[in-house]
Amino acid sequence: MSVDPAGLFSQFCRASRAASNLEDLVVKCPPALESEAERLQALSDYGLHGDRPLPSLDSVVQIAAKVFGMPVAAVNLVGDDHVFFAASTGFEGQRVDMRRDVSFCAHAIAKNEVMVVPDATRDARFYDNPLVTGFSGVRFYAGVPLYSPGGLPLGALCVLDSVPHFDFSDDDRARLSDLAQMACDRLELRRLEHSTERAKRPFDDGARASPTAVVWFDESLRVMAWNKAAAAIFGYMPADGPGRMVLSFLADDHRDAVAQLVANAAVAGTADGLVVPEGLEGLRKDGSEFPLGVALFCWIDQGKLTFHAHLQDLSDRHAQSAELRRLATTDLLTALVNRATLYRRMEEAVTEAAGAALLIIDIDGFKEVNDTLGPAVGDAVLREAARRLVESASSLSTVARTGGDEFAVLIPAAPSHAESMAVARRIVDSLADPITVNGQDIHITVCCGLATAPQDAHEALELFSNADLALFKAKSFGRSQVYAYVADLRMEAAARRLYSIELHRAVSEGEFVLFYQPQVKLSDGSLRGAEALIRWQHPQRGLLSPAAFLPALETGPLAAMVGFWVLDEACAQAALWRRNGATPFRMGVNLFGAQFRANDMVREVAATLQRHGLPPDALELEITENIVLDEDDLVLGVLQKLRDMGVSIAFDDFGTGYASLSLLKKYPLSRLKIDRSFVQNAPDSERDRAVVRAILDMARGFGLETVAEGIETEAQRDYLKSVACEEGQGYLFSRPVSACEFSEAFGLQSAPSVARLA
Known part of the structure; x- marks a missing residue:
């Protein structure tokens, strides 16, 4: 039933x-x-x-x-x-x-x-x-x-x-x-x-019901009879079997074990409880060997002990098993071992006294390669990256693809810290050379995180987690970076988790506030606008800068909500200042990537401007390269609609990324913000001056305005004026300050917080 x-x-x-x-x-x-x-x-x-x-x-x-x-x-x-x-x-x-x-x-x-x-x-x-x-x-x-x-x-x-x-x-x-x-x-x-x-049990019910190769023989191991299936397994005709010794159908290395098994059965009068040796190899007529499955039975017939063996050619089964294991342990695209195999080898390596080093490598901006050139080219890049990783690592290392554009290299018998860092740097450098696909040179960069056992971890998952934390830190410094795990990274991760928990309270209790940094016209020092910058008024830790909590906020579930609150608060403040003498006045607001995925971004911005009576050109939305690359198609469409509406779009930290030039052609930008790293040394460094001049030339060529960040000295300001940079912001003019302090400094009226974030 x-x-x-x-x-x-x-x-x-x-x-x-x-x-x-x-x-x-x-x-x-x-x-x-x-x-x-x-x-x-x-x-x-x-x-x-x-x-x-x-x-x-x-x-x-x-x-x-x-x-x-x-x-x-x-x-x-x-x-x-x-x-x-x-x-x-x-x-x-x-x-x-x-x-x-x-x-x-x-x-x-x-x-x-x-x-x-x-x-x-x-x-x-x-x-x-x-x-x-x-x-x-x-x-x-x-x-x-x-x-x-x-x-x-x-x-x-x-x-x-x-x-x-x-x-x-x-x-x-x-x-x-x-x-x-x-x-x-x-x-x-x-x-x-x-x-x-x-x-291992070759003759289950299904096998017994199918045509089965059977050999009958006596206790002297001489074949009495066999069927066509048995003859075919060994490459003989049915008439060739009787009279031959059973052992002649076995490889030399297995004959003694089978002879002993039959002798034991003869003494016991039964084959029950006897175990056929594993890994038997049969011997064909042409001399080739093959894996042979044997199930042995015996009975007494007319006073004589008679054996019969059910036989099975296991060649196909072994091949299928080997293929299944290959599929279970190998990444099909790159032919590297996969994550499961890497974990097993890590577990083995961390138990060894010599320890191990683990490198996790991630391709920077791989999504842009895939989206721009197509998945076939992306796959070719991954295969070539895998080949170079194998070439750069030692023959004893395990090179794995752990998913997407992430790879790992496990180095057993961990070398010194300096040697491990040298291997990591060699890998990063090897992948910096162009990869040619269909006659086209493709440039990629990678970041690498490094952790060692037993110094950094005593368990495989802990080792992987620590190397991953090091990779996260490396990527925070930009492209082509290598970083080795230190204990502080675990503390930082714990802090991010703690902040993630506390951020919910900060939202419900209205602990976020906005500070404003002025943007001035360099030619005469007049006020042109401000950038709104979020701060956290923590009840125990005091006023926290974005560096302390932004990583937890922008990757968490509250990012969109907080981002739209910043937009509304900043627009309300800009509207008040414009009504009290700051005309024209432009407010710069930084965006989170989550805002593009939540609600209708264009509708939210339009409603905010209408609510506070602001014209679109009074608002400038700032984006970074990470936002653009993470949500390419979605971001492009939204920004084009906002630009058509009349809202300005600024590209923040320009010059620090690798995709910046292509973005100038593709995205509807109105302003470039020159990163502070180029401004700081511009008066004394010819290289930095060359970068600043190149950015200004590109901006003019694309019809874009510019604002230089991080101006702290008069020499920096004077140099930027001399090369016709229009605007600037930095400590020379003012640190980020509260709305009240900003109003006093520029003779404007401030307003209380217009909305509680809840």
Whole structure:
């Protein structure tokens, strides 16, 4: 009789609802998936159950608990009516209700995203769930589905806490998804291993029902008979077998082991309990060897012991297994090892006394290459980058592609810090040479983060995480940078996470304020406008500059909200100053990339200008190269509409990036802001003067205005005047100050904050 797992599960839920006498349990019971039967079949391929966890997942749940500061983390696999732990931490000594109808993870597998429950007591699905009301006391849950290679959800990686959390950010969701991918990689290895275990039993029911090669022989190992299938395996005719010695069909190295096996069976009178040696090699008539599967049986026939062996040519199976392992361990595009293989080798390397060094390499601005030249060219660039990495690394190193445009190099027997840095620099330099694709030279640069074990880490995931933090730091300095991990990076990451939590309070309590730095006409010193700059009036740490919190803010979920508040506050202040003598007056506002993805950017700007009675030319929106490259097509369309409206568009930090020249042709800019790094030494450095002159010439050629940032001395101002730079800002004129101080300095009327950010 066939069984429908999905139907059984539906019956189970109905029974649970009846037993609990809760009318609303219908919406709480996790849904049976349409693919439930296929999902359960896929789950069985892993050979896991409640009494057979997967130790390789222990480090994943431990790092998940550590990264998110949660007391409990688990990999739950969802069966037909129960869930079970493949790995867990924090449940020790607890009795946990593992029924599927109360499982959070059974809900999570129905979603193709991270499922977050900030407070289970406030969630209609879970407020009276036994895991919430009972001993476990679950209040917070975040879980992400784990998928089979065929895309079927097997279970979920989750973190839990007995207190609610409303600060689980998009960045946290991404980290949990990354850890889920690690878990999937290790589950896939388990599936392959289980497949291999099953393959060791060559004669299951399916094999017995198919044409099988069989040889009959006596205890002297002489062939009595064989069938056509057996003869074909060895390349003989059926008549060639009888009378030959069985051992003649085996490779020399395996004959003694088989002879001993048959002798033991003859003594025992049975083959039961005897194990056929693994890795047997058959010998064909033409002298070629091949992997041979053997199942041995014997019985007494007319007082004589008779053997028969079921044989199987395993060549195809071995080839398929090898191909499966290759697919599971190799990146198909570059032929480098993949992330799962890298982790295994890292785990081996960190246990060695000699340690290891790990380099993580990321291509700068690769999205622009892909978007501009097409994915085929992008793939060619990645393949060439992989080739150069292998060429630059030592023969003992493992070079891997870990995803997208990111690579890693694992150096065993870690060299000294100086030698590791030299390898990193050699890799960065090797990728700076042009890559030729279809006759076209393509220039790329890379950044590299470096960490070593045991100095920086004692566990593979920690080593990878530390190298990744070093890469993040390297990229903050610009292109072609190398940075080695130091303990302060972990503290900075913790600070970013802390700030990410506190930013929610800052928004609700209105702790953000705006400061303004004047922009003046260099020819006569007259006020032309101001740049609005955000500050955080922290209740414990005092007034914080953007450097302390902007990285956490601009990559978090509050970026768009705060960005539009800055726009509204700055426009309100500009309108007041224009009504009180500052006419004309232009307000510069920096944009976050998130603002282009949230709401309708053009409509928001238009509504803000109308609300405060400002003409479009009174507003200048500042963008950076990172915003442009991250959201290229979307940003271009929005900026063109804003420029058509009459709003000015300024390109900030011009000259520090590598895509700046192409952006001048493509984007509807009105002004270039010359970066302070070129202004500071311009009076004394011919190179910096040459850069400034080149930027001014380009600006004039494109019909753009210019403003120089970071002017601190009269010599800098005088030089910029001499080369006809129109405007400037910097400490020579004023530091960023509050609206009140700005008004007093320039004889304007200030206004209280026009809106509380909430």
